[in-house]
Amino acid sequence: MPEPHITVNGRPxxxxxxxxxxxxxxxLRGCGLTGAKEGCAEGECGACAVLVARPDGPRSRWTPVNACLVPALALDGQEVLTAEGLGRPDDLHPVQSELAVRGGSQCGYCTPGFACSMAAEYYRPDREDGPGGFDLHAIAGNLCRCTGYRPIRDAALALGSPEPGDPLAQRQAAPAPGPVPTRVAGFTRPADLADALALLAEHPDATVVAGSTDWGVEVNLRGRRVAHLVAIDRLPELRGITAGGPVEIGAALTLNEVAAALGDTVPLLAELWPQFASPLIRNGATIGGNLATASPIGDLVPALLALDASLVLASAAGEREVALAEFFTGYRESVLRPGELIRCVRVPTPLASHTTFRKVAKRRVDDISSVAVAIALEVVDGTVARARVGLGGVAATPVRARATEAALAGRxxxxxxxxxxxxxxxxxxxxxxxxxxxxxxxxxMLGNALRAWWAEGWGER
Structure with missing residues (x-):
């Protein structure tokens, strides 16, 4: 097996x-690439953002991620671009140039992270040229504490299209690096699902990681260390998605990958994605990881509860399917057994005709919910034929609001x-x-979520 390495700015x-x-x-900072900074160490500020070449069909796509969360070994065989790789002082990248001439940097601490997130949007294949073509939500995961956002916004909206021959644009025309099996002290990336399950059967106490958006916080802020990490984010058996009949979503797909693949196929999830953390987090967090953490305040679970989702759990002994409503057993606890993984999420069809997702938080975006409410109703001839309501932030686990469902059904x-x-x-x-x-x-807020939905006219459709 070759020695593990990362290709950074074209250099192994x-x-x-x-x-x-x-x-x-x-x-990266140990390599002398000190542009990326640690601000919050939990994926909230974006000062650490770097670009990774990720698959985009037969092509690749520069995808920004929080470098403070992902284990370095999880990038074995991958291609990473930092702010230093975008341009040089005597030959600035267009993003860097616009930030400079429009006053988009003051202390400069956050600027390299902004530059990487902006570069990812600059190279987005379907981005429209001209004013308004830049989606400002692309930098929603980057915080600036001194410059103010107007000059950063001006720099973003001034960007045109990449020039012909731009090497970073041309790089996207080629495939992204494939997954590389990795086995070193304390870290393993299995080759496939069978290899992963065999490893977990042998070492049931190993810690499983995917996007590391939860585990990375434990490492950084709580000093957590374990004997062995097993990375499953690139397992091909966990990265499929089907939308014909029941919707089946591979557990290792990131939230942004799921959003792109499903589009508006599942309207309740389409409504949820923009409210879930930030683009940087959604580029790392996986759907299976979000469920396996068993957090009572995760935004995804209420929506999936309202959709009557189930989970397919895999181990060396075989597979079993568990209703999501029966998955959680206590605070941060679930029915997952040692050596068992979430392989996929299943959402039954047909989908409910009326759905809504309501999130109450102190900030409009990139914040933890105080309360999350998801509602899915089937209304036939003016009568509620079926109701499912999922809640987050109001108990030690995410819950189904069964009394409310009974109060709606048949009325x-x-x-x-x-x-x-x-x-x-x-x-x-x-x-x-x-x-x-x-x-x-x-x-x-629970009661007002339903009242607000009705007042906005959704109930009359």
Whole structure:
């Protein structure tokens, strides 16, 4: 097996001797590439953003990720571009040039991360040229503490299209590097699912990682260390997606990959994605990882509960299917057995005709929910034939609001039914007081989520 390495700005950088807990940011800075910075160490500020060549069909695509979260060894065989690789002081990249001439940098701490996120959008294959062609949401995961966003926005909107012969644009025409099996002390990337399951059967105490958006925080802020990490994010058996009949989503697909593949096929999920963290996090976080952490405040779970989703769990002994509503057993606990993985998520069809996702948080984007509510109704001839309501942030686990479902099912879809069900919904779960919200506020927001949906006219469609 070849020695592990990362190709950084076109140059191979050996990973030999790199500890399993070392993140890509620390590795790159150890190589002298100090443009990327540590700001928050939890994927919230984007100061550490770098670009990775990811698959985009037969092509590749420069994809920004938080280098502070991903283990360096997880990038074995991959191709990484940092701010230093975009341009030189005497030959600035267009993104760097626009940031400079429009005053888009003051202290400069966040600027390399902004440059990488902006470059990813600059090279987006379907981006329209001219003013407005730059999607400002592409830099929603990058925070600036001193410059202010207007000059950064001006720089982004001033960008044209890549010039003919731009080497970074041309690089996207070629395939991305394939997954490389890795076996070093404390870290393994199995070759396939069978290899992964055999390894976990032999070492059931190993820690499984995919996008590392949760594990990376544990390592950085809580000093977590384990004997062995097993990376499953590139396993081909966990990266498929089908939308004919039941929707089946591979557990190792990132949230942005799922969003791109499904489009508007599942409207409830399409409504959720823009409210989930930031583009940088969605480029790393996987759908299986988000579920396996069993967090009571994850935004994805309420939506999947409302969709009646189930999980296919795989181990060396075989597979079993578990309803998502029965997956969680306690705070950060689930029915996953030692040596078992989530292989895929299944969403039954036909989908409900009326759906909504409501997130209450202190910030409009890139924030943890105080309360999340997902509702899926089937309305036939003005009567609610079926109701599913998923909740997050109001109990030790994500929950189905079964009393509310019963208050809706079989009743006319009317203002009177909505008000009666909203009162029931406000009493669901066991909300607590914490730094994000009080229990009373959470209860009020539950009921108001249903009232607001009706008031906006969704119930009349």
């Amino acid at each position: 950088r050996p990973l030999t001797g790199t500890p399993a807990h070392t993140n890509a940011l620390d590795f 006319p879809w009317s203002a009177e039914t909505v008000e009666a069900a909203a009162v029931v919904l406000a009493g669901e779960g066991t909300p607590i007081d914490d730094q994000r919200a009080s229990a009373a506020y959470r209860a009020a």
